[in-house]
Amino acid sequence: MEWHDQLISWLGTFILITGFLTVIFRRFDNILTCYKFQSFALAFMTLIIAHQYGEAHLYGISLATFIVKFLLIPIWVMRVIVKIPGKLEDHASVGAAFSLFSAVALLLLSYIISRDILGINSEKVDDLAISLTLLLLGLYQMMTRRKAIIQMMGILFMENAITLAGITLAKGLPTVIEMGIIFDVLIGILVMITLVFRIQEAFDSIDTQNLKSLKG
């Protein structure tokens, strides 16, 4: 059973690296590629954990993750992107170096929190720390990016972080709920893409700097 754990920790590292890359990249297609790789690693990891513990319902979740997050969502988002004119490069409010530095700081913070909470001897410290980092990185991305569609990617990354936590910490949520979450993600993407389109029509741009008229 040794190879299971080793492979899982390699995949965890890979997922963490894709998370780091997302805060550095500027161009939308790079970020989407990151998302694809991350989702693929996530589906693969679910498969291995399903095999390791013999949890039947995790096979289904692995398949659903692969179909929805590796195939469906990227294709869907790509089809939207081609309809939005102009280059989708984001002028983030902070530079890449600062982002990388913040990402490392968030990683350290997550490690400290998870060690405090689980106790230093728990074998799950790494898992909790990685998923917490990814969750915070998603939030960081949403706060620093200005293009609506990249903020939407931030939500997708946060959702990936939660799925990671679900399979590593909890060996998967109950199937009904897991399916409910995937369904929510699909509907959520649909709703957000609709809104992005309408924003593009109304403002002639998807820069969220325009969305600042309501105050107080």
Next chain:
Amino acid sequence: MLSLFIGSLGAFCALSFLDIPMLWMIAILGALDLWLVGGYISVAAIMGRHFEFLHGIFVLDPLGGFFLAILSVVAGAVVLYNFGEIRQRGETKLAAHQSSFSLGLTFAFIIAMILSVSGKNLGLIWVCVEGTTLISALSIGILNDKSALEAAWKYVILCTVGLSFSLFGLILIIHGATAAGFEPSLEPDALALMVAKFSPSLLKLAFILILVGYGTKAGFAPVHSWLPDAHSQAPAPTSALLSAVLLNCSLYAIIRTAGIMQAAGLGSFAKICLVWFGLMSITLATFFLLVQSDLKRMLAYSSIEHIGLAALGFGLGTPLSIFAALLHLIGHSAAKALAFLSAGEMVHIFHSHEMIRMVGAIRRMPVTGGGLALAMVVLSGMPPFSIFFSELLLIWAALTAGNIFLASLVLICLATAFSGIVFQGTRVLLGEDIQHHHHDESHDHNGVQDPGWAADDHIEEANVGFSWRRFSMIVLMIVVFIVPIFFFSPFQEAIVRIAEFIPGGLR
């Protein structure tokens, strides 16, 4: 029975999306379904009958029945109001929010909220609450102008992020179960038995994450920033549902989670968190309430204030305070739905959100203006109505719990909010009719865009006769007058029975 109820609403939802010619029948049947069947189910559930849907995945217990009762009454009126908006489309160019599509969205939103209050499994509640976010985002953005889109985008982003944190918290709870060697579960009854063996620090982190997440949705300060935007920009039926029902649904999720904390022996931690969020919401909302010039924004801040009061009541956790908080929710939902529906009518007639434009409204529009006046009187906490009594009981509960500082702070905020609402309300509704003066102003600003507003000299209650919109307002007015009977037995006993299901209650 519950399956029949939800199924019929689903059918109405589908039929309105299809835009069949007999839409009036769908709307009336939907409203009757909500009032009669929904009312029957919720009363029976409060009396202790067991309802289930989808093989027991969704079950309704007395606490869920209580929230369903509020939901049914408000939603029925909202459906009729929404239909009234569609009725008017003949004259004008068909706007998106006046089409049958909006009625379909309203039904879908109502169904999602019914499902979230009839979930007992914490994970399932999460799925349904997230579902309500996504559906209502579409109905907020339906007006399709720039500010509505901005509000919808902020709403969907902030609430989804908040709820992501909640889900993370739920996963931590499951991890706690596995780490302590139990079969992982999110059923509250199963969790209550094993949660005492979980690591307390893990549970505390999980609870804070869950509270912040659902708190975003419930509109607790300081994570409330989506709320005034969404409530003010959405079409009237959606605003009413958001404020009067949706906030309660998130509060329901928080109460369920607090029950787990209580079972783990961490009840006092959960209560302190709730009291702090409640207190922050009350103070911040009171401050912002005073400086609003936009009618619907002012009502939105009043929602934050009242939800903060309810959270405070649940947080104090004495039987008296929980009783007060439950009654406060009833009173607030009835009055706020009435307020948003009549405010929507005012905005529709005056073509403006600004209160200064609506001066002297009650003389020109007795029903709408009267509805708004009644709602404002109730919301400000004037004596003969229920909110006054529940606020009094809350402060009394804080005093008997020995928390004089808390009681006096809340009292100051309530007095300030009272004067704010009464000042604005009297100015808008009873003020001198200086219409001509405003006419000139409107010519300067947007006389060109709004020929309808500039043209007629006398703004009066839109075309006489029966109107579904006015009918729904009158129903809600009657409800507002009925609410205070809950302070008397036997209704009082029913509320006490519900309070037993809340952590810190009599049980």
